[in-house]
Amino acid sequence: MTKRLSHDKYKVAWICPLEVEQIAAMEMLDEEHEALPQSTADHNVYSLGSINGHNVVIAGLYQPGNCPAATVVAQMRMTFPNLRFGLLVGIGGGVPVQTDSGMIRLGHVVVSKPAGEHSGAVQYDHGKAKDGQFQRTGALAPPPAVLLNAAQALAVRRARMADDPVKLNVGRINTSLRNLRRYQFPGVDNDHLYPPHYSHLRSGTACGEGGCDPSQRIHRADDDDDTYVVVHRGTIASGELVVKTARLRDTLAQQYGLLCFEMEAAGALSEFPCMVIRGISDYCDSHKNDQWHGYAAAVAAAYARQLFFHMPIDEVQREHVAVINSTATSFTLVFKLLGVTGVNHFVARSNELTHMYEVLKWNGERRTVVLHGLGGMGKTQLAIAYAKRHRKDYSAVIWLNAKDEASLRQSFAQAAERILNEYPDLAYIRNAKANRDLDEMMEAVKRWLDEPENSRWLVIYDNYDDVRLDGRGSADSSVQFLSNTAQTEAADAKAYDIRRYFPEAEHGAIVITTRSSRVKLGEVIRLSKLGDTRDSLAILASTSNLAHLFEDPHAYTLVQRLDGLPLALSTAGAYFNQLSTTCAEYLQLYEESWLRLHEESPQLLEYDRALYSTWEVSFRHIQQQSHGASMLLRLWAYFDNEDLWYELLQEGGSERPVWLQEMTEDKLTFNTAMRILCEHGLAEADPPTREIRGESRGYSVHACVHSWMMHVLNTGIDAEMSWTAMKCVARHVPRKEEREYWVIQRRLLQHADRCITRRAIDVVKEEGASIFHDLGNLYFQQGRLDKAEAICKRALECYEQAYGLEHISTLTMLHNLGLLFAKQGRLKEAEAMYEQALQGKEKASGPEHASTLETVSNLGALYGRQGRFKEAEAMYKRALQGFEKALGPEHTQTLDTLNNLGIVYQEQGQFKQAKSIYNQVLQGREKALGSDHTSTLNIVNNIGLLFAEQGRLGEAEAMFERALQVYEKAWGPDHTSTLNIVNNIGLLYAKQGRLDEAEAMFERALQGFEKALGPNAVRTYPPALDTLYSLGSLYEKLGDNGKAIPYYQRAQDGVLSVLGSQNERYTYLCDKIASLQLCAQEMDVSLSGEAGTRAES
Structure with missing residues (x-):
C-alpha cells in the first residue's frame, strides 16, 4: 500500500521536462507515495516519492523552455509550500571541450557549479544591444550550498570507490523490458563528433543513413566505457534559442566558458534555487539525433539520486528554517497610500494630530483611533496627514477603502499585491494571489499582520459609514442626506460589521474614519468645525495660493462665513486657483448664493448651506466655462457617486440629450469636461484599474457633493435626467455570452441601485419596457432576485401597454418571469408563465422558432425539478433537435439544452450518457467562451456532481473547487x-x-x-x-x-x-x-x- 504524506512534508523538487526524463526519475525512487489534492489553479501533474529519507516531488513540463519552467515551478511551490531546493534533471547538448574529468562526450553528465564570474548557469539569449553588440544582462542564482556540498562529497566518494554508485543507479532501470530498452548504453562506436564546418547532409536521418562522410569524424582517445559515468562540473547555458550549429556553440562556449546547453534552467532559477544536471545526448550541432536520449536521461537521473545519499536528511528542514528566520525579521513595506489622494500641504488640526500620535504610538499592544465627524470635516485628509507625518514610526502603512465589503476586499487584494512585491517567497500570500480569491487574499493579509514579529504596522479603514454592530443596521442621526426610505433601506443592505476584517493579533495600530457616532471601537476623536480662524485661513491659503491672505480683512470675513468647514474652504481655494478674483468679490458671490439657497431651501442646516453655497459659486463659474461639464454635474446625481466612466455615458446613442452626445463624442472632450470639475475640487480621477473590454477608469465625487447635486442642482426628481441615467446603465448591460461579462455587470450594479432608489422607475416612457428588461436581466444574473422581480413585472406591464399580450416582446418577458419564479422555487407560477409564453410564441413565431424552443427547453428544466423526468426528456429532445437545425450544434442555446438533458439522465442514474453529454458541452463552452467563463463552470459543477454520485470523490472535489474559485471571483x-x-x-x-x-x-x-x-x-x-x-x-x-x-x-x-x-x-x-x-x-x-x-x- 502506498504511503500518503501531507503537502508540507515534501522539501525537494525534481523537474524533468521530457517524458524520457520523467520515466528515468521515477525509476530512481526508493518508494512511491499516494497523490495529493491540489488547487485547480495548479495545472501540474506530480509524482511523489522518497530517496534515502528525503521526500521528493517530481514534475514534468507541458513544453520545453524557460517560460514553461517558471510556470511549473511557481505552481509547484504554491501546492508544496515547504519546497526549498530543486534538481533540474534531464538531457542537454554538450560542448566537446577538455575539463578536469577529460573530454566531454555523449553519455557524460554535466552539473552546474559556480565558475569564474558565473553562478553555474547563464542565460545566453537575455540581454540588450550596446554599441552595436549584444550584451548579456542579469545573473541566475547559484545552486544552494547544501547541494554544492553534496556534489563535492559525492565526487570525493566516487574517486575512492571501486564500483561507481552512479552507474549502479543506472542499473535500476530494467532495460530488458521492451518499453525501457531506449535507456541502454548505445556504445562508444555510436558517439560521432564532426568538425564545426561540416554540416549534416540530410535532415531527419542518422549520419550513417544520411550520407555523412565517416572520414570527417574527429578521432578521439577511446578511454570511455559503460562501467563508469563521467561527470563534469561547471557552467551550463540556458535559453529559448535551440543551438543547432557547431560554430554558434563554440562561439558562445568560448565567450562564457560553457560545458553544456539546455532550455529550462533560466525559468526555474528565477523562481527558486536549483542545481542543473544534464546527461549529454548530442553536441549542439546539425548532427543531432535521438539515439542517446534514453541513456543520457538515465545517467542524469542516476547522478541526481546519488546526491540524496550525501545530503543530511534534516538539512532541508534546517535550511528552510534559516530562510524563514532571515525573512521574518523584516516586515517593511515601501510607503504608499493606494487608492486615495491627499492634499499637497495639510494644514490645521494640529491638536487632533497630536492626540492621534499619543494614542497610536507603539507600546506593544493594539491601538485604535476612530475619527468621527460629518462629511466634509476632513477625516480622510487627517488620516492621510497622520500617515505621512509618522510614516517612519511604522514598518508598513496599509490604506483600505471601507465604503462597503466589496471595496474592502478589493483593497485587501491590493495590499496582498504590495506584500508579495516586497516578499515574493511568502508562500501563503503567493498561494492566495495565485488562486485569485478575494477572501483568501484578505485572510492572507490578516495572517501577515498577525505575525508575532510584525507588530509595528498601521492600517487605515477609510469611509466606514454603513455600520452594523451588535446586529443593528446603520441608521444614525449623524449620517446626513438619507432623504427617503429607499435610501435608508439601501444603506442598511450595505451595512456590515468591520470587526471581522481586523487582524486577530493584539498588536499594531488601526485608524477608522466614519460619519457614524456608533463606531466606538477605540479612542474616538470627533472632528467638528475648525475653531481657530488661523487654521481656516491656512487651508484657504494652501489651496488658493493667494498672496497676502493673512493681511486681507475680507479673507477673515470669508472664512468666518465658511464656518470652519474644511471641504468648503478647499472648494473656495480651488475657485481662486481657476480665475483671478479677490476675497471681497468671492464673498459677494457667496452671499448671493447663500441668500438664494435660504429662500429656495429654508429647511437646510447651516452646515449644509455653507457647503452648498461654496459649490454654488464654483458651479456658476463652471457654467461659464463648459455647458457640458455643468450639465454633467446635474446628471451625476442620478448615478452613484463613485466610478462614473466614459463608455457608460456613451450609451443611448441619439436618444441622449444633445449636450451629452457632444460631450461623449470622444474621450478627449469627455476628459476635458472632467478636468474642469476636478480643477474646481468637485471631482477626482479614480486610480487606474485593469481594463475590461477596453473600458476606461472612472471618476468620483465626495458624498456631500453628490447630495448637493441632487438636492440643489436638481430640485426634486428631474424625469429627463433620471431616465437618461437609467438608459445609460440599461444599455450598457453586457450579454451573458460575452467574456468576463460579470465584471462589467458588477461595475454597473451600484449605478443601477442609484437609478432605482431615486424613483426613476416610476417614470413612464415608451421605450421603458426594454430598459426595464435589461435592468431586470442585470439583477437576475447578479442574484438580486427581489429587485429583478419588481423590475421585470414593470417591464411586462410596459410591454402589454405598448404592444399587447400576444406580441413576441411581451411573451419573452413572460418567459423571463418564468425563469425568475423557477429560480425562487415558485414552480407552479413558473409553469404557468412558461405555458402562457409557449402558447403565444407557437402562435406568433411558429413551433420551430428559436424563441419558442427556448421556452420549450426551460419548461423541460421545470419538469425535471418536479421529478417529471420523461416529460422533461421529451421537451429537451424537441428543443435540441430544433436548435441544432436552426442555430447549429455549437450555439450556446444548443449547448444549454444539451446540458439540461444531461442533468435529466444523471437524475435517472444514466451516468454514462450524462458524462458523454457533459464532456461535449464542456468542450463547446470552453471553445466559445473560455475555460473561466461562468457558463463553462456550470458544466464543471455538473461533472463534479456526477463524479460524487459515482463515488469518485477526489475528482468531484477538484471540479467543485475549480468552479468555486471562478464563481467567487465573478459573483x-x-x-x-x-x-x-x-x-x-x-x-x-x-x-x-x-x-x-x-x-x-x-x-x-x-x-x-x-x-x-x-x-x-x-x-x-x-x-x-x-x-x-x-x-x-x-x-x-x-x-x-x-x-x-x-x-x-x-x-x-x-x-x-x-x-x-x-x-x-x-x-x-x-x-x-x-x-x-x-x-x-x-x-x-x-x-x-x-x-x-x-x-x-
Whole structure:
C-alpha cells in the first residue's frame, strides 16, 4: 500500500521536462507515495516519492523552455509550500571541450557549479544591444550550498570507490523490458563528433543513413566505457534559442566558458534555487539525433539520486528554517497610500494630530483611533496627514477603502499585491494571489499582520459609514442626506460589521474614519468645525495660493462665513486657483448664493448651506466655462457617486440629450469636461484599474457633493435626467455570452441601485419596457432576485401597454418571469408563465422558432425539478433537435439544452450518457467562451456532481473547487450560484466523513441564501431547501436529533409550498420527522427508567 504524506512534508523538487526524463526519475525512487489534492489553479501533474529519507516531488513540463519552467515551478511551490531546493534533471547538448574529468562526450553528465564570474548557469539569449553588440544582462542564482556540498562529497566518494554508485543507479532501470530498452548504453562506436564546418547532409536521418562522410569524424582517445559515468562540473547555458550549429556553440562556449546547453534552467532559477544536471545526448550541432536520449536521461537521473545519499536528511528542514528566520525579521513595506489622494500641504488640526500620535504610538499592544465627524470635516485628509507625518514610526502603512465589503476586499487584494512585491517567497500570500480569491487574499493579509514579529504596522479603514454592530443596521442621526426610505433601506443592505476584517493579533495600530457616532471601537476623536480662524485661513491659503491672505480683512470675513468647514474652504481655494478674483468679490458671490439657497431651501442646516453655497459659486463659474461639464454635474446625481466612466455615458446613442452626445463624442472632450470639475475640487480621477473590454477608469465625487447635486442642482426628481441615467446603465448591460461579462455587470450594479432608489422607475416612457428588461436581466444574473422581480413585472406591464399580450416582446418577458419564479422555487407560477409564453410564441413565431424552443427547453428544466423526468426528456429532445437545425450544434442555446438533458439522465442514474453529454458541452463552452467563463463552470459543477454520485470523490472535489474559485471571483461569496457550489462541497465532505467541514459549508450556504434572498424567498428556494435537508441529515448522523428535526421541518414546509403534499420528497420528510420524534420520545422514557434504577440501587 502506498504511503500518503501531507503537502508540507515534501522539501525537494525534481523537474524533468521530457517524458524520457520523467520515466528515468521515477525509476530512481526508493518508494512511491499516494497523490495529493491540489488547487485547480495548479495545472501540474506530480509524482511523489522518497530517496534515502528525503521526500521528493517530481514534475514534468507541458513544453520545453524557460517560460514553461517558471510556470511549473511557481505552481509547484504554491501546492508544496515547504519546497526549498530543486534538481533540474534531464538531457542537454554538450560542448566537446577538455575539463578536469577529460573530454566531454555523449553519455557524460554535466552539473552546474559556480565558475569564474558565473553562478553555474547563464542565460545566453537575455540581454540588450550596446554599441552595436549584444550584451548579456542579469545573473541566475547559484545552486544552494547544501547541494554544492553534496556534489563535492559525492565526487570525493566516487574517486575512492571501486564500483561507481552512479552507474549502479543506472542499473535500476530494467532495460530488458521492451518499453525501457531506449535507456541502454548505445556504445562508444555510436558517439560521432564532426568538425564545426561540416554540416549534416540530410535532415531527419542518422549520419550513417544520411550520407555523412565517416572520414570527417574527429578521432578521439577511446578511454570511455559503460562501467563508469563521467561527470563534469561547471557552467551550463540556458535559453529559448535551440543551438543547432557547431560554430554558434563554440562561439558562445568560448565567450562564457560553457560545458553544456539546455532550455529550462533560466525559468526555474528565477523562481527558486536549483542545481542543473544534464546527461549529454548530442553536441549542439546539425548532427543531432535521438539515439542517446534514453541513456543520457538515465545517467542524469542516476547522478541526481546519488546526491540524496550525501545530503543530511534534516538539512532541508534546517535550511528552510534559516530562510524563514532571515525573512521574518523584516516586515517593511515601501510607503504608499493606494487608492486615495491627499492634499499637497495639510494644514490645521494640529491638536487632533497630536492626540492621534499619543494614542497610536507603539507600546506593544493594539491601538485604535476612530475619527468621527460629518462629511466634509476632513477625516480622510487627517488620516492621510497622520500617515505621512509618522510614516517612519511604522514598518508598513496599509490604506483600505471601507465604503462597503466589496471595496474592502478589493483593497485587501491590493495590499496582498504590495506584500508579495516586497516578499515574493511568502508562500501563503503567493498561494492566495495565485488562486485569485478575494477572501483568501484578505485572510492572507490578516495572517501577515498577525505575525508575532510584525507588530509595528498601521492600517487605515477609510469611509466606514454603513455600520452594523451588535446586529443593528446603520441608521444614525449623524449620517446626513438619507432623504427617503429607499435610501435608508439601501444603506442598511450595505451595512456590515468591520470587526471581522481586523487582524486577530493584539498588536499594531488601526485608524477608522466614519460619519457614524456608533463606531466606538477605540479612542474616538470627533472632528467638528475648525475653531481657530488661523487654521481656516491656512487651508484657504494652501489651496488658493493667494498672496497676502493673512493681511486681507475680507479673507477673515470669508472664512468666518465658511464656518470652519474644511471641504468648503478647499472648494473656495480651488475657485481662486481657476480665475483671478479677490476675497471681497468671492464673498459677494457667496452671499448671493447663500441668500438664494435660504429662500429656495429654508429647511437646510447651516452646515449644509455653507457647503452648498461654496459649490454654488464654483458651479456658476463652471457654467461659464463648459455647458457640458455643468450639465454633467446635474446628471451625476442620478448615478452613484463613485466610478462614473466614459463608455457608460456613451450609451443611448441619439436618444441622449444633445449636450451629452457632444460631450461623449470622444474621450478627449469627455476628459476635458472632467478636468474642469476636478480643477474646481468637485471631482477626482479614480486610480487606474485593469481594463475590461477596453473600458476606461472612472471618476468620483465626495458624498456631500453628490447630495448637493441632487438636492440643489436638481430640485426634486428631474424625469429627463433620471431616465437618461437609467438608459445609460440599461444599455450598457453586457450579454451573458460575452467574456468576463460579470465584471462589467458588477461595475454597473451600484449605478443601477442609484437609478432605482431615486424613483426613476416610476417614470413612464415608451421605450421603458426594454430598459426595464435589461435592468431586470442585470439583477437576475447578479442574484438580486427581489429587485429583478419588481423590475421585470414593470417591464411586462410596459410591454402589454405598448404592444399587447400576444406580441413576441411581451411573451419573452413572460418567459423571463418564468425563469425568475423557477429560480425562487415558485414552480407552479413558473409553469404557468412558461405555458402562457409557449402558447403565444407557437402562435406568433411558429413551433420551430428559436424563441419558442427556448421556452420549450426551460419548461423541460421545470419538469425535471418536479421529478417529471420523461416529460422533461421529451421537451429537451424537441428543443435540441430544433436548435441544432436552426442555430447549429455549437450555439450556446444548443449547448444549454444539451446540458439540461444531461442533468435529466444523471437524475435517472444514466451516468454514462450524462458524462458523454457533459464532456461535449464542456468542450463547446470552453471553445466559445473560455475555460473561466461562468457558463463553462456550470458544466464543471455538473461533472463534479456526477463524479460524487459515482463515488469518485477526489475528482468531484477538484471540479467543485475549480468552479468555486471562478464563481467567487465573478459573483462574490454571497451570490446564489456561489452558494450552490458551497452546498455541493458540503455534501461531498459529508460523504467523505469530514462532518465538521461539511457543517461549516452548509451553514455558510444557508446564511448566504438568507442574506441574498431575504427571509421570505429563502423559504421556497430549492437550493436553500436542499441545504436545510443536508443540515438535518448531518445532525442525524451525529446523533443530535434535537438539532436535526427543526432543519427537516423547515425543509418540509418549503417542499410543501414548492412541490405540494403529494410529492415523494414531502412524504419522505414527513416520515423522517415522525420517526425522529418517536425515537426522541422513546429515548426520554429510556433515560427516565435508567435514572430511576440507579436511584434504587
